[in-house]
Amino acid sequence: MEFLDLPPMLGAAGTVRLPGSKSISNRVLLLAALSEGETDIRDLLSSDDVDRMLDALRALGVAWQRDGDSLNYRVVGVGGPFPVKSAELFLGNAGTAFRPLTAALALSGGEYRMSGVPRMHERPIGDLVDALRQLGADITCTGNEGFPPLHLKPATIRSGGVVSVRGDVSSQFLTALLMALPLTGVETTIEVVGELISKPYIAITLELMSRFGVRVEREGWARFVVPGGASYRSPGTVYVEGDASSASYFLAAGAIGGGPVRVEGVGRDSIQGDVRFAEALRQLGARISMGDNWIEAAAPEEGRLRAFDLDLNHIPDAAMTLAVAALFADGPCTLRNIASWRVKETDRLAAMATELRKIGAEVDEGADTLRVSAPAKLVPAAIDTYDDHRMAMCFSLVSLGGCRVRINDPKCVNKTFPGYFASFAGVARPVPVVAIDGPSASGKGTVAERVAAALGWNYLDSGSLYRLVALAATRAGVKLDDEAALGSLAAGLPARFAGGRVWLDDDDVTDAIRTEASSAGASQVAVLPAVRNALFDRQRDYRSGPGLVAEGRDMGSVIFPDAALKIFLTASVEARADRRYKQLMEKGLPANIENLLQDLRQRDARDAARAVAPLQKLPDAVLLDTSDRSVDEAVAFVLDLVRGRGLAAG
Ligand code: DC
Numbered sequence: 001m002e003f004l005d006l007p008p009m010l011g012a013a014g015t016v017r018l019p020g021s022k023s024i025s026n027r028v029l030l031l032a033a034l035s036e037g038e039t040d041i042r043d044l045l046s047s048d049d050v051d052r053m054l055d056a057l058r059a060l061g062v063a064w065q066r067d068g069d070s071l072n073y074r075v076v077g078v079g080g081p082f083p084v085k086s087a088e089l090f091l092g093n094a095g096t097a098f099r100p101l102t103a104a105l106a107l108s109g110g111e112y113r114m115s116g117v118p119r120m121h122e123r124p125i126g127d128l129v130d131a132l133r134q135l136g137a138d139i140t141c142t143g144n145e146g147f148p149p150l151h152l153k154p155a156t157i158r159s160g161g162v163v164s165v166r167g168d169v170s171s172q173f174l175t176a177l178l179m180a181l182p183l184t185g186v187e188t189t190i191e192v193v194g195e196l197i198s199k200p201y202i203a204i205t206l207e208l209m210s211r212f213g214v215r216v217e218r219e220g221w222a223r224f225v226v227p228g229g230a231s232y233r234s235p236g237t238v239y240v241e242g243d244a245s246s247a248s249y250f251l252a253a254g255a256i257g258g259g260p261v262r263v264e265g266v267g268r269d270s271i272q273g274d275v276r277f278a279e280a281l282r283q284l285g286a287r288i289s290m291g292d293n294w295i296e297a298a299a300p301e302e303g304r305l306r307a308f309d310l311d312l313n314h315i316p317d318a319a320m321t322l323a324v325a326a327l328f329a330d331g332p333c334t335l336r337n338i339a340s341w342r343v344k345e346t347d348r349l350a351a352m353a354t355e356l357r358k359i360g361a362e363v364d365e366g367a368d369t370l371r372v373s374a375p376a377k378l379v380p381a382a383i384d385t386y387d388d389h390r391m392a393m394c395f396s397l398v399s400l401g402g403c404r405v406r407i408n409d410p411k412c413v414n415k416t417f418p419g420y421f422a423s424f425a426g427v428a429r430p431v432p433v434v435a436i437d438g439p440s441a442s443g444k445g446t447v448a449e450r451v452a453a454a455l456g457w458n459y460l461d462s463g464s465l466y467r468l469v470a471l472a473a474t475r476a477g478v479k480l481d482d483e484a485a486l487g488s489l490a491a492g493l494p495a496r497f498a499g500g501r502v503w504l505d506d507d508d509v510t511d512a513i514r515t516e517a518s519s520a521g522a523s524q525v526a527v528l529p530a531v532r533n534a535l536f537d538r539q540r541d542y543r544s545g546p547g548l549v550a551e552g553r554d555m556g557s558v559i560f561p562d563a564a565l566k567i568f569l570t571a572s573v574e575a576r577a578d579r580r581y582k583q584l585m586e587k588g589l590p591a592n593i594e595n596l597l598q599d600l601r602q603r604d605a606r607d608a609a610r611a612v613a614p615l616q617k618l619p620d621a622v623l624l625d626t627s628d629r630s631v632d633e634a635v636a637f638v639l640d641l642v643r644g645r646g647l648a649a650g
Contacts, residue, residue: 003382004410004421006399007430007562010545012257014427016250018242018265020045020071021272022416023204026053026096028238030104030179031212033062035077037234043071043265044240048415049094056091056101060084077234081183085110085154093117093345093387093415098148099128099172103180105152106137113142115149119387122147123343128173131165134158135184160186160228167196167221170343175205178224182214187228196221197340200273200314207271211235242266244274246417248321249393251278251297253427255286255305256328257400259298261427267293277318284308284329307331316340317390323352324394326372327361327401339368345415346386355383355391359398359405378403380537389415396424402431402544430564432547432647434638435556438569439615440603441576443626443634447569448551450635455549455648460542462552462559463522464502465535467513468495470521472504480524487530493538523603527612532558547648554613556621564647566621567638573600575627 025045030053032039044050057064061084063076082105091098093116102125105112115121126146129139138155141147165173174192181188196202199221206216213233217225242265254261266275268290278295282288285300300306307329312319319338326333341348353365360375378401385391385408392413398405413420434451438444445461452459469490470480478485496503502510512518525531532554539559542548550559556566571579577596584591607615617623622641626634642648 001408002411004407006396006405006407008402008404008543008545009257009399009428010402010431012253012261012400012428013259015262015264016423016427018246018263019047019417019419020240020265021243022047022049022096022245023201023243023272024208024240025050026094027100027175027179027205027208028240029053029057029075030100031208031232032075032077032234032238033057033060033082034080034104034179034183035212035232035234036079037077039075039077039234040237041073041075042237042239044073045243045416046071047418048092049096052090052092052094053097053101056089056097059087059089060105077232080231081108082110086112088113089115091116091120093120095120095123095170095172095344099125099170099176100179102128102139102150102152103132103176104183106132106139107135107157107180107183109154109157110152111154112152113149114152117387119345120148124169125150125173127166127169128176131163131173131177131190134163157184159184160188162189162191164191164193166194167192168194169197170340171196171198171201174202174224178202178205178216178226179209181226182209182230182232185229185231188226190224190226192222192224197313198273198316200276203273204271211238241270241272243416244270244272244277245317245390246393246420247295248274248277248318249397249420249424250427251281251286251288251295252321252325252397253400253424254297255281255284255299256325256397257299257428259287260296261298262294262296264294267291267295269293274315274318277315277321280308280310280312280315280318280322281325283310284325304328304330307333309334309336311336313337316344320348320352320390320394321397323356323370323372324397327356327359327374327378327398329374332371332373335370335372337368338370345388345390348388348390351384351386351388351391352394355381355395358383359403380404380406380541382406382408385409385412387412389413389417393417393420396421399428404540404543430562431543431545432565432642433543433555433560433563434547434549434565434567434642434647435560435563436549436551436567436569436638437553437556437615437618437621438567439576439600439607441580441600442569442571443576443579443631444551444569446631447626447634447638448549450631451638451642452549454635454639455547455642457547457549457648458542458544460539460548460550460552460555462535462539462550462555464497464513465490465493465495465539466522466526466531467518468493468502468504468509469525469531469535471509471513471518473525474517474521480521483528483530486525486528487534490525490531490534523606527610529612532612553607553615556618557616558613565638565641565645566618567624567641568617568621569624569626569634570617571625572627573597573604576600
């Protein structure tokens with residue numbers, strides 16, 4: 001299973017150019033295909049769901065061309081029903097392709113087979129099929145009644161009259177009917193049965209149809225009259241707005257992570273209902289501003305986001321983002337009227353509840369509600385994404401709580417936003433890590449500790465963890481080659497660092513871990529993968545704001561490969577032996593320079609040859625040779641680099 005580890009973030013600020021709207025992209029493609037004339041589409045979304053629509057249109061005899069690698073497409077409309085009268089279409093999990101194409105094909109007088117991924121075959125389409133059957137369409141559900149796959153056959157379509165469709169499961173059924181009915185050429189009235197959900201998506205459909213020359217009369221949200229004799233005509237050029245649902249993650253990032261974060265591509269004039277997510281954020285106390293083509297969000301003037309209790313039926317997709325924003329609110333939050341979540345890419349109500357609990361939240365999942373209470377402290381977790389792009393994007397926000405988070409199967413964002421994680425990295429600011437690796441006795445401990453103190457950052461002396469494991473093992477009578485026992489010992493190591501002292505349970509072991517015996521033991525246990533793995537997360541937990549200086553040989557390679565600054569701190573073997581000699585003399589301990597030299601040479605060779613986490617200078621590490629430098633000079637050198645890279649003020 002592929003995964004992406006997001007580090008804890010300090011905050012978020014910056015500007016994001018949004019990809020095109022999925023809802024608009026797939027509607028415009030279909031309308032352009034059914035139109036008379038050619039349509040130039042600008043800024044089309046490039047994603048899996050749009051690719052499914054493009055592939056289907058080509059298979060149905062619609063010619064289209066992409067302008068090089070750009071997001072601009074030209075579609076040659078067929079001016080009526082599809083010319084290809086027999087086709088098999090695979091539509092993945094793209095509801096915005098599957099539903100509208102079902103209606104358009106049912107009225108195209110051919111024989112078509114339509115299928116998708118297994119999840120698509122669990123997503124209902126029965127209400128749409130029923131409506132089309134009222135018109136005379138011949139549609140068979142070849143698996144379960146009411147669900148894809150579908151088999152469509154030529155049929156005599158009744159002309160005109162009234163057709164009814166349910167509106168309380170998915171608004172896409174109504175969208176599909178609306179867009180297809182002009183193919184009949186006669187006036188048809190649609191009556192919506194049940195309370196229509198997700199109304200703003202119907203508004204998008206009507207707006208785009210009218211741009212293509214078909215004006216639908218509507219009475220409230222219950223009756224829609226598609227006029228007779230109407231046919232689609234290309235408006236020439238259509239610009240696709242940025243995706244307002246995709247905007248929600250960045251606006252939330254601004255509201256949670258300080259901000260301001262600005263999204264470009266949607267704004268005050270957007271036809272997408274999800275821009276109203278910004279209003280919801282404002283109710284939570286976020287500071288929102290808007291222009292024609294941009295929206296910006298920043299955190300409340302002071303304090304956390306306000307707890308909320310909101311009916312979110314009008315923004316079902318962006319509402320998921322609020323479920324995660326609830327982790328950052330000052331009290332329990334309730335999301336209402338979101339039953340449609342159950343029939344989306346996954347059962348989003350169940351998925352959201354399960355994954356929020358992993359982060360430590362208390363969650364009540366109702367039939368159509370979700371109540372989320374944030375934990376006192378977010379818990380790092382591996383988030384499953386259920387092949388649902390929005391799960392992946394939503395949970396990236398957890399990192400803004402200073403909590404690392406693993407996103408399983410991150411590529412699921414390709415459905416609507418292939419560049420999502422790159423865009424997120426463009427605004428989210430990771431807790432900076434300075435990783436100082438280097439050989440034994442190079443002075444890296446002293447330098448690292450002093451750099452941390454000067455910056456007011458956290459400090460991790462990773463070597464001491466291996467020393468502690470060795471010491472604890474010796475005390476517990478565990479053999480230093482018993483990998484399994486050492487691994488579980490390391491996993492539950494009762495070590496604490498406080499006030500410059502090191503504790504094992506209630507024992508002050510500050511000096512005990514510095515003895516030669518502990519050193520030798522540490523280097524023995526440090527080669528065991530079970531021990532290293534057991535200490536992996538423990539070391540990563542040291543990463544918290546405002547920053548971390550981490551010292552030890554695999555800090556920059558294994559534990560914090562994304563460290564903002566990597567230093568390889570070394571010194572000639574003679575200089576190191578000399579320093580060790582002086583230290584031992586100061587402590588009144590016996591010392592022999594020849595022995596120390598030989599000892600260090602052997603240790604270097606062993607460390608460099610070690611199979612697990614060998615000592616090495618990484619290509620992206622800065623070399624700091626302290627043979628001829630004082631500690632003060634070495635510290636100043638590192639601090640200059642830290643400040644020069646903008647990792648700390650000063
Ligand atoms: O840096 P030190 O001398 O305190 O390290 C003690 C031992 O642990 C030494 O053998 C190197 C090993 N070590 C390691 O393998 N990985 C680290 N990140 C730190 C230390």
